[in-house]
Each structure stands twice: as C-alpha cells, then as structure tokens.
Amino acid sequence: MKKIIWLVAFLPLLYIVYKFAWGIPYLDSVAAFIYEHGGKSLGKLPNDPLKFAADTLGINAIHFLIATLSISPLKSYLKINLIKHRRLLGLWAFAYTFMHSLFFFIVENEGKFSLMIEDAYKRPFVFFGLSAFLILFMMALTSPKKLFAKFVKWHKLVYLAVVFIIFHFVMSQKIIAFDVAVYVGILAGY
C-alpha cells in the first residue's frame, strides 16, 4: 500500500517534468522517444507551460487532501481501516501545496516576501490560499508521533484549511465550471 501511494504521488510530478522536457533542447529527443512508444496526447509542450505547472500542482494538492480526509469516513462507514497511511497521504497533500505555493512565490512574486504579503493583502483568493498553506505547514511540522500527540487538537484546523481552499479555488476561476463545482461539492462534504 505504501509503495502504491509513493508511486501515485510521483506521477503528477513526472508528468510535469515530461511535458516540460519538450521545451528543453536535447531533452526533447528523449521526450520524442517516449512519444513514439507512448500515447499521442502526451507528446507536446503545454501551450501555456507556467499555468500548466501551477494548475497541475494545485489540483493534485486537492486530490491528496481529498484522499487524506477520506480515511476517517472510510473507517467509520465502510469499515476500511487505512488510518496508518493517513500521515503519508497528508504529507503528500502538503508537498503539493508547498510546490504550488513555492511556484507562485518564485514566478509571481519574484521570490520576494514583500511582494507575497502585498499579493495576499490585495487579493482575497491569495490570502485564503496562503492561510491554508500555513495551516498545512503547521500540521506537517507536528506530524511526527510525539508531536502529533501534543498537537492533535490543532490538527482539527484542517477543516478550516478546507474552507480556505474552497474559497481559494472558486475565487481563482473566471466562471464556475462543472468540474470545479464537483471538487467543491466533495470538499464541502467533509
């Protein structure tokens, strides 16, 4: 089970690296080799690479958050006990949140904290995203067994992070498409 989680967790990252390889001289021939032996839709640099990377990291943060939060309803309603894997899933949710945030910090805020704070102050959806990141960051830091026992109460804040993430996700859209509504429905379910 653990191996499966690690494998699935690396897939979106490999996908981003592979898609980006098409835009890098020399590496594009490696990508072309995979294209020859793989699916046709895989074989091209995304039209808008920066947006592709940001969106892929963000949506996979949501995927892993949904997986993490599914563990306890799975146990109580379907009697499937995967509780020992919850920490790993949660850490991967944080890892994608971290990469997504780091990407914006570097690309949008030019790596300057002052610009990031200004962004969060001016734009509510950035504020919600950053707040959710900070909650997940606290949870990741306090996830080792001993600390977790101490901070277990604080981990209830994940539900606040879910609310923030819903706002962050919805407010970042131009208009609310069907798939966005489905994600919001699932998240709001918790």
Add this chain to the structure above:
Amino acid sequence: MNIITKAPWQLKESDVTDEKIYNERRTLMKIAAVAGAGAMMPTALPASSDIPGTTLNFSKNSAYHEASLTDYDKITTYNNFYEFSLAKDGPSKLAHTLEPEDWSIEITGEVEKNITIDVNEMISKFPLEERIYRFRCVEGWSMVVPWVGFELSYLLKKAGLTSKSKFVQFQTKNDPRMFPEQNKKGFLANIPFPYVEGLRIDEAMHPLTLLSVGLYGKTLPKQNGAPIRLVVPWKYGFKSIKSMTHIHVSETLTDSTWNIVNPREYGFYSNVNPEVSHPRWSQAKERPLGAFFKKRTEIFNGYADEVAGMYKNMDLRKNF
C-alpha cells in the same frame, strides 16, 4: 510654370518617422528579439501546404512585423471560445459543428443605410493584407499572430456613418446548432449568449482595427472564429469577437459580455495596460505561449504610438 507633381510613392517630409520614435521602435524590436530567444521556440513559418484551409490572396503589410511568430499549432489549440467549451483545448476539438460557408454580416442602427454583406463579397471587394499583430489575453498569456484581413473602417464606410454614429456593437452568430454551449440555459449556462462586444467609433475606425478572415495565409480555422472575426491588437483578447454576424452602430455606450458577467474585473475599454492590475492578478508581465519565462507587457500592447492619442484626456484606471 513649374508644377511639381509627386508620385504616390514619394513621401512628404511629414511622413518621415521621427528619430525618437524610430529609436524607440528599435529598442522594442531588440526587446522582442531577446524575448523570442528566451522562449527557445522554433519560429519558422511552416510550409503553407501543411496548413489546412483555403489559400487567400493578400499583400504583406511590412509595417506590422515581429521577430517571431507563435506556432500555428499553438494558435489553433489554445482558444477561449465559450460557445464550444470552457477548456482551452476544447474549441479545436468541438468547433467542427460550425458552418462558415454561407455567412453574412448585417449592419444596422445609426448608419446611412442598413446593409447585409456576404463574407465572400467582402473578401473579393476589400484589399486583404497580412498583418502580424501581438495578441494579449486578459488572463496573462500572449501570442503573435499573422492575421489576414481588412480594416473594419472599409466596411463601416460602406454602410456610411452619420453624426449619431458614436459606438459600435458586435455580435457573434446566435445558432445553437453550430454552437453547442448556446443550448445551455439557467445555471448550466457558462456566460450569457449571444456574445457581444463594443468599441467607440474612433476605435472602430482606427486603421489598426482589423476584420480577420484568415491566419498563416489560409482561411480562419473554426476554433479561431471562422469565417470572420474582429482583431483589436491594443486591447485584451476578449474584445476581439469571433464568428461575427451583426454590427449595430448606436449613439450610446453598448453592452459587452464580460462587462455584464463581471463589471469589477472587465471594463468596456480593456486596453492592455501593465500598470492597471486585474483585481486577481498583475498585468505587468505576460506568458508568451510556449515560453518558460514571462516577458514585460507594454502599454497598449506596444501600439501606444498609434492609439494613445485616443485616450489622452482619460483616466485609464477608472476607464479600465
């Protein structure tokens, strides 16, 4: 008596480009060249036989030149065309239902005479030019497109303007058989249809404002707004309405779709302006399609020399 008659090609002293502007343009071209190199993308024109569509007869207007073009593949697979899909790659897969063959534009309102004119008639009657324009989307991405088309002013002059011609409204064809998303009603609808856009009369009559019937030398692909679309290069892309069938000239300010959907985020003017942020993101930089690095966005998308005069006494922050 010695009467000096000048041939049409003999330019007047006043036609000579001011040295300052000339140097500024050189700087701009250098910036464009550097940005192009940074993008690391192949920019060679593909052989015209590789490009689908009917070949058009046109002259090349060398006044609108760019160091590098966006690939045909990118221009035709990254489209905002909500009549087909909300996804960028949706229109290229779904636009086959569009039937651009039998198509005309109707001009009504404050004009000397209401006219209806077929697209084929326009193509044969008006001089077609290839113009390479920069295209900047309000979402923050950009491309460089070799459009083929004619100036909108030719068409408006044919209908004849009056003293009451102050604003021009454009409308995309309303036909749910061709545009599947137009079938959706109520909360399932993504934006109100038919799509409408508007310009002030001086913007509409400006020589930069183009009615495009093609790109890369061929007739327009369906997903890019076949058979005829507007191109206003100094404004955000959503002003450049696709698959147009109706032009209404009026005395008062007209509606525009995105302004109705979200007036706080999308203004009537929507001139490209790096200093006026979108409420949710900065407009200071843009992502050229296919590039790993952003480049600086120019005021009026780099067409300030030509168009800034029209907005001299306006607060561009208020009239965003």
